[in-house]
Amino acid sequence: MKTLIIDKTDEKSLWKAGKIIRKGGIVAFPTETVYGLGANAYDENAIKKIYKAKGRPSDNPLIVHIAEIGDLEKVAREIPENARKLVAKFAPGPFTLILKKQPDIPDVVTAGLDTVGVRIPKDATARAFIRLAGVPIAAPSANISGKPSPTKAEHVIADLDGKVDAIICGEDAEIGVESTIIDVTGEIPTILRPGGITKEDIISVCGRVEISQNVLTGVKKNETPKCPGMKYKHYSPDAEITVVEGEKKETADKIKELIKADREKGIKVGVLASSENEFNADLYIFEGKNNREFANVLFDALREFDKNGIEKAYVQMCMKDEMELTVKNRIYKSAGYRIIDLGE
Numbered sequence: 253m254k255t256l257i258i259d260k261t262d263e264k265s266l267w268k269a270g271k272i273i274r275k276g277g278i279v280a281f282p283t284e285t286v287y288g289l290g291a292n293a294y295d296e297n298a299i300k301k302i303y304k305a306k307g308r309p310s311d312n313p314l315i316v317h318i319a320e321i322g323d324l325e326k327v328a329r330e331i332p333e334n335a336r337k338l339v340a341k342f343a344p345g346p347f348t349l350i351l352k353k354q355p356d357i358p359d360v361v362t363a364g365l366d367t368v369g370v371r372i373p374k375d376a377t378a379r380a381f382i383r384l385a386g387v388p389i390a391a392p393s394a395n396i397s398g399k400p401s402p403t404k405a406e407h408v409i410a411d412l413d414g415k416v417d418a419i420i421c422g423e424d425a426e427i428g429v430e431s432t433i434i435d436v437t438g439e440i441p442t443i444l445r446p447g448g449i450t451k452e453d454i455i456s457v458c459g460r461v462e463i464s465q466n467v468l469t470g471v472k473k474n475e476t477p478k479c480p481g482m483k484y485k486h487y488s489p490d491a492e493i494t495v496v497e498g499e500k501k502e503t504a505d506k507i508k509e510l511i512k513a514d515r516e517k518g519i520k521v522g523v524l525a526s527s528e529n530e531f532n533a534d535l536y537i538f539e540g541k542n543n544r545e546f547a548n549v550l551f552d553a554l555r556e557f558d559k560n561g562i563e564k565a566y567v568q569m570c571m572k573d574e575m576e577l578t579v580k581n582r583i584y585k586s587a588g589y590r591i592i593d594l595g596e
């Protein structure tokens with residue numbers, strides 16, 4: 253398939269992208285979290301094309317994207333009080349609400365669930381594209397299933413060129429990890445997947461929050477998670493990732509020791525660190541400001557390891573703040589829960 257590559261400033265081509273959606277095609281587009289791969293949420297055949305292009309299991313539901321707060325009722329049949337409060341404070345923004353679905357949202361979108369994930373992205377190109385399409389857009393992240401989510405247009409092109417009708421190239425993602433998924437169908441809002449809207453943010457408007465037990469532990473065999481996507485292996489680069497967590501100095505010393513041993517065996521080693529050090533790695537990526545910045549470089553770093561043929565990589569986790577849970581959720585998964593905890 254020939255993929256149309258579109259620049260976000262090219263209005264005529266953006267209009268064309270909207271038309272491709274109405275005609276049943278699939279289009280990758282930027283959002284402030286990660287790039288998405290979209291189709292008309294009402295078009296079952298178009299949705300099936302998304303699963304095929306990504307190689308995604310079809311029992312993993314998609315998020316429906318709308319541009320206007322006023323369109324929420326088109327997708328969801330009940331908007332509980334907590335949902336209204338979160339929307340009033342944070343929409344448009346990097347979160348998804350799980351709500352009771354309207355009957356005309358097809359089962360291929362929700363994987364047969366009675367609920368639907370709804371998101372109102374903030375990114376200006378995403379909003380323009382959804383408006384031009386004129387329909388709600390069902391979209392997962394625009395990566396090959398199992399690979400790190402794309403935060404730059406070049407990541408999308410690397411994964412999906414030739415497999416989708418068009419790719420809209422926009423800004424690098426401002427947040428860099430997928431939206432916070434909040435189930436608001438029960439009395440207490442529950443975080444199913446942490447993201448750029450934090451637990452503290454939710455408490456500030458709803459007073460309470462719960463965090464799904466799978467957020468830091470993964471899903472055991474035979475367990476049915478509330479968020480079906482949690483049971484799949486995610487964000488796994490070719491490199492073997494190990495998380496080293498604890499205090500700054502201890503984790504840095506441990507990583508240096510591990511890198512030294514690996515390199516003596518001729519292994520190509522990478523490090524994503526939050527301290528500045530002489531690590532002697534083949535590839536050293538440093539982001540030490542805070543976990544929000546760390547989240548922003550994370551997926552790109554995982555892809556950089558692969559591009560550079562890194563076989564083993566160490567991630568230093570020593571920063572404590574509101575975004576720690578989000579970073580840990582993603583990095584633990586990519587490490588297959590290989591964690592060296594130097595704390596206590």
Ligand code: TXA
Nearest residue numbers: 285287288313314367368369392393430431479480481
């Ligand atoms: O930031 C994002 O959310 C990005 C951009 C493109 O908007 N999208 C994204 O989609 O991350 P995806 O498909 O990679 O992840 C969607 C997650 C999956 O883990 C899925 O299981 C969960 O949302 N999900 C979707 N509908 C759900 C529902 N009704 N109940 C529970 N979980 C749901």
Ligand code: MG
Nearest residue numbers: 392393401430
């Ligand atoms: Mg994804």
